[in-house]
Amino acid sequence: MDTARAGSDICRRRIGQFLDQDSFVELESLVTANGLTFGPERKKAAGDGVVMGYGTIDGRMVYLAAQDPDVHGGSIGKAHADKIARALQLACDAQVPFIGLYDTGGARIEEGILGLEGLGNLLASLNASAGLIPRIAAVYGPCAGGAAYAAALSDFVLMADKGSGLFMNGPMVVSAHENKSIAAADIGGSAVHAQKTGLASLTASDEAGLAERIKLLMAYIPDSGMGFIQPVDGPDDPNRTEDRLDELAATLDDGYDMREIVRLTVDTDSFLELSDRYAPGMVTGLARLGGRTVGVLAQAERRVSQAMAAKAVRLAGLCQKLNLPLITFVDAEGYTIGLSDEWNGLVQSGADLMQAMLQLDIPRLAVIVGKAIGTAYLTFSGKSCGTDLVYAWPTAEIAVVNADTAAHIIYRKEIAAAADPITARTDFVRKYEDEIASPYVAASLGHVDEVILPSATRPRLISALDMLTTAY
Template sequence: MSMEDRVEDLLKRRESIYEGGGADKVEKQHQKGKLTARERIEKLLDEDSFVEIDAFVEHRCIDFGMEKQRIPGEGVVTGYGTIDGRLVYVYAQDFTVLGGSLGEYHAKKITKIMDMAVKMGAPLIGLNDSGGARIQEGVDALSGYGNIFFRNTLASGVIPQISVIMGPSAGGAVYSPALTDFIFMVDKTSQMFITGPQVIKAVTGEDVSAEELGGSITHSTKSGVAHFRAANDEECLEMVRTLLSYLPSNNLEDPPQHMMNDDINRLSDRLMEIIPDNPNKPYDMKEIISEIVDDGIYLESQSMYAENIITAFARLNGRTIGIIANQPKILAGCLDINASDKASRFIRFCDAFNIPLLNIVDVPGFLPGTNQEYGGIIRHGAKMLYAYSEATVPKVTLIVRKAYGGAYLAMCSKDLGADIVLAWPTAEIAVMGPDGAANIVFKNEIKSSDDPVAARNEKIKEYRENFANPYRAASRGYVDDVILPSETRPRLISAFDMLMSKRESRPSKKHGNFPV
């Protein structure tokens, strides 16, 4: 056979693989509003940067007539490319080929890419669109999942791992995304669940659709499994690119610095107007964030879940920071079980990948109630204490209004390792709010007064003036400075610039016992 013949044979083999499950199945994929695996990779990566690996891999199953089955690329496309010129590794399950089902060599293709990503210190992106385990391959398929889970765990905190759910993900398939750092979902076309609607109907009698059970809205608002939600495949892949622009390639690097047009010394009079004079009135914390960060731009994670706390990536002076901020317009900004979990995981991710933390505090306490206590608010709240205490990245805390009790500590107080604590003149730092404190501290005086209502109001005022302000805490060194709201941006930039060379060691240990 001549060279020309061999080249022609190679091109035919490639073409056969690139066709996936064939024109009919590709058309069905498009009719569902979904891109194919190769189209998704093309949209995700820089133009012409994708290099495929293991295109010719084939399964070795001979049971149930599988020896006669042709499975192009084993139902998954794997390789590497660039996003904004930076190396990334990617795998994309091909639903047009046996429903993207995972068999032994499908998994081997994925684990090879995972190993390469860790060795080269580059992010791993999984585009998931699979019907689950390939039943014909039995325990070999289950072994494949186990190998993926194991590598997800080893890579955690070493490289950013991003899962993009772009179709079904059921049973064991959902655990790999759950072990990664961020999960993206697409409206109406992606679902995640351990047991599907039919099994639930058979076992419990409940009637639920796949979308209600595990769609993007469910996991973005109720379970907190999904971090980002997109309207379609194209928007989702663009969101992945945006997220990566904030992240380093691995745990040994700092996040990339970006050029920005925002003046580092910019003052903001708008910050003087956002917080109401009445300390019990709500406001939108996102207005404060927008006024502080570069160009008013930030990327919020889990924006529809546990909305009483905000977790977001932003930039100050072109450098990535992670923001954890109470949201007074939702549950008055109280910390609850879900907010504690959301914040703790975000804090630990930022610490693992050298992303400084900005904590903006307006918290009246932990949410009271039997549901919270029975649900384990003690254990969940402890996660925040642990995460902040464990973090060694630069930590700057800004107290803008309420900072009461244990919740004040949980939002990265000086005692939990904050490097710099700044406060606005509106800050109220105390064991509890003036109303509750007056009832306890001045109980007898109020009770014996001729006018208990007037006496109580007077004592509330006295407590607020003497204790519920930033100056008592500043006099003890718990607050480093009380600043004008308008000068917040330059003061924060100065603090983070000063902390760039921070080095902090911890006692040697295998690992701590995080209160999961």
């Protein structure tokens, strides 16, 4: 047995890039592989390819497990998997986050069913920890098949442009199937999961950047599903108003940046967008509001696609597991229109999103910035569908369909009979906007709690959060 912990220098270097100096304490460093083997017996290594233990990041405790690619290619045997599962359990017991540093060639073939069951135990442990503690998967190298599941079952997936990979089937298998050589990065690299699948929450250019991403994310996530051990008061004034929001509202129909609205509302420089390159029409992320971490869900495009809906489902689930309030900024007039959308399951995607929102048991606040039409209104801001408090800007439009469509349907005979149909249509659209779709009408019926000045959005939300915190 190699008692020098072969190759562990790479793990210690990676760990040292984000843990506080001299804070790491290793556990189970002498564990070795045992059980079935097939073929030439491999030299046993102390630690069996996993460096596991605990340490601190900015003084906050975390448990972690790092796979060592220099020990049997980081392959997962039973003892290897059990060490990672043990770190997860210890993190749950301590009610602190878990960080997995994944870099593996997959299941250890010579261990047969023992290796498979070890992997199964690890995946079951990840599933059991959901909602108890935050789980960060930092993907440093390739991970295929069941090993990729370990990352995908986590709350956050972080990847580096250089070296990281998540695949259901390895590059050689995919290349053989496609009958051409395909680079690993083009199958499951960081760009693929940042742009095409949305699995990557955050990306970095290299390992040093990945470590910085871990530290950045840790500043937002709670210690456990029960919240922060030591809540942090934000330095930003909770009563700060933003005149720029009034300016944006005045020219809303000329185009605007929803991300700017989010950034101006939350604590200064605190918006951390997640999966920003995937389905960018749906804005998802974490932010601080009055020093409190919240989830943010907003529409940058008015029609919701299947990918946008899936992205929103993921954010809603994250907020539920980590017990984070959810703030929605609403400007949506429905779902994408097209035959391919219908054939590809748009109804189910919309229903999945509605169900995800209905099942939330966390504080929910909505700000209707622009349009809130039909099921989009119900999903993102409907009180009947779980929103606790609804604020609307004077620019909001709330209805079954948009005013232009409604006027055409309801007043089509009057428009056709008018001497000037174009002017008549404009007048009827305005009539519907004023008498049906106005936020003041919704407020008079109790479905909007208050129509607010855009500049007052931030203090209103912070006050509502303070109130709702005592109710949950």
